[in-house]
Amino acid sequence: MFATNKDSVIIQSMNKIESVKAHVNENRQIKDNYYLLELETEAPIPKMFPGAFVMLSFPGRLDPLLPRPMGLFQVLEESGKSCRFNIGYVVIGKGTRLMSELTKGNVLGCVGPLGNGWKMDLLNSAEKVILVAGGIGITPLYIPAMELAGKKDVTLLFGGAGANDLVFTDKFEKLGIDIKLYTEDGSQGSKGFVTKGLADEITDNSAILACGPEGMLRAVSDIALQKGIDPQLSFDKRMACGFGVCLGCNIAIKEEDGVYQRRVCKEGPVFFGGEVVW
Numbered sequence: 001m002f003a004t005n006k007d008s009v010i011i012q013s014m015n016k017i018e019s020v021k022a023h024v025n026e027n028r029q030i031k032d033n034y035y036l037l038e039l040e041t042e043a044p045i046p047k048m049f050p051g052a053f054v055m056l057s058f059p060g061r062l063d064p065l066l067p068r069p070m071g072l073f074q075v076l077e078e079s080g081k082s083c084r085f086n087i088g089y090v091v092i093g094k095g096t097r098l099m100s101e102l103t104k105g106n107v108l109g110c111v112g113p114l115g116n117g118w119k120m121d122l123l124n125s126a127e128k129v130i131l132v133a134g135g136i137g138i139t140p141l142y143i144p145a146m147e148l149a150g151k152k153d154v155t156l157l158f159g160g161a162g163a164n165d166l167v168f169t170d171k172f173e174k175l176g177i178d179i180k181l182y183t184e185d186g187s188q189g190s191k192g193f194v195t196k197g198l199a200d201e202i203t204d205n206s207a208i209l210a211c212g213p214e215g216m217l218r219a220v221s222d223i224a225l226q227k228g229i230d231p232q233l234s235f236d237k238r239m240a241c242g243f244g245v246c247l248g249c250n251i252a253i254k255e256e257d258g259v260y261q262r263r264v265c266k267e268g269p270v271f272f273g274g275e276v277v278w
């Protein structure tokens with residue numbers, strides 16, 4: 001059977017995909033169901049970038065069979081031999097429950113870095129950068145916050161269901177950026193959704209990066225577009241492969257000549273609010 005052009009693109013992209021062993025250095029419970037995992041790859045991997053994610057698998061286990069996507073939180077050390085990095089995660093099901101049981105010396109399979117992350121170059125001309133996070137969506141915003149702190153006016157709007165969902169705030173506080181917290185139950189910060197104060201934060205020359213549940217991303221997009229700002233949104237979809245072959249993570253994206261299904265793992269996870277068909 002002959003491969004079509006589309007097939008050969010897939011085969012080429014598969015050839016670049018390699019799983020490396022990642023050793024657990026530390027796996028710390030931060031609060032409630034939230035954890036911080038430090039991994040160190042056994043072999044070099046391509047350079048990490050802001051907004052990238054990795055697919056983590058459990059070697060030697062058939063269940064869970066599929067790897068789990070996890071966003072890059074912090075790069076601790078990158079060398080020609082290995083990469084040491086952090087993942088922040090929340091336990092919601094079997095895979096993340098297993099992750100929470102990992103201890104120093106355990107090994108995961110790691111594919112990555114994957115995806116198209118934050119378009120950091122587009123932030124150069126912005127006077128103010130507004131980061132909007134919902135729950136564990138806070139972690140991929142840390143690298144942009146670190147890179148922009150002290151150079152630009154940076155505001156973080158961070159929301160969760162309750163105080164236990166507002167994690168890793170200490171890391172952002174150390175950067176000296178402006179932080180506004182929201183909880184739905186009013187247990188910390190202002191009572192309400194994280195999008196409550198967004199319209200008031202937006203200036204003529206703002207840029208917005210957001211990560212969180214889809215409903216939050218849509219609200220951020222609506223508010224920002226009304227103010228003439230097209231926000232960058234990092235999407236969280238269930239993923240089977242993570243590198244573009246299973247076509248299981250599509251969302252509808254408007255392009256010049258029509259609407260197309262685009263893969264969150266390959267063309268995303270970051271898309272502009274103005275191009276998403278909700």
Ligand SMILES: Cc1cc2nc3c(=O)[nH]c(=O)nc-3n(C[C@H](O)[C@H](O)[C@H](O)COP(=O)(O)OP(=O)(O)OC[C@H]3O[C@@H](n4cnc5c(N)ncnc54)[C@H](O)[C@@H]3O)c2cc1C
Pocket residue numbers: 053064068069070071072087088089090091092093094095096097136139235236237238239269
């Ligand atoms: C690009 C990307 C980056 C991510 N980064 C992080 C991260 O840094 N930290 C983190 O904690 N999580 C992150 N996630 C979400 C994480 O991958 C899922 O929470 C995880 O795969 C769930 O696995 P599980 O086996 O624990 O749950 P499962 O047993 O597979 O599912 C439990 C429940 O959660 C739902 N669910 C599972 N996966 C998702 C999902 N991706 N989106 C919405 N609902 C889901 C299921 O429908 C089910 O109801 C990311 C997802 C993507 C796509």
Ligand code: FES
Pocket residue numbers: 238239240241242243244245246247248249250263264265266
């Ligand atoms: S997860 Fe397989 S194509 Fe995106």
